[in-house]
Amino acid sequence: MRTGSTGPGVTGGHDGRVTPVGRLLRRLSLDELPQLWNVLRGDMTLAGPRPEVPGLAGRYPPxxxxxFAHRPGLTGPCQLRSRAYAADLDGRADPERHYLTVQVPERTGLDAVFLHEATVREVLRLTGRTVLYVLASPFDRGACEGGGA
Known part of the structure; x- marks a missing residue:
């Protein structure tokens, strides 16, 4: 993100605050690599609900x-939709409101299904799908340039 830039707490696919280098890092999902350290430390799981920015977390629908009672994960069902979620925020007058009222309930619904079915097999399946999603991103011309939501 550009230094000193202001805007919503969520980032759309074509957010002007993202630098060209940041856009490339997000497109290749390299911005997620530091979270591997959090998984190794035990602060995060390999698969689970995505962590949230504290300011937005406090505004989640009750x-x-x-x-938030569950340990966050590096990947999960929402990560496989991150480009679509980011693109869905583009052009909205109030992207934070849309995120909180539309996307958060959808995302937590997906998390609930995953957590109910969380088995080693499901975690490995999600991890494998995430690897394919990340590897396909540089070649996906239809994908937005932003990466995660």
């Missing part, structure tokens, strides 16, 4: 706050 019916969705249950997700």
């Amino acid at each position: 019916s969705c706050r249950w997700v």
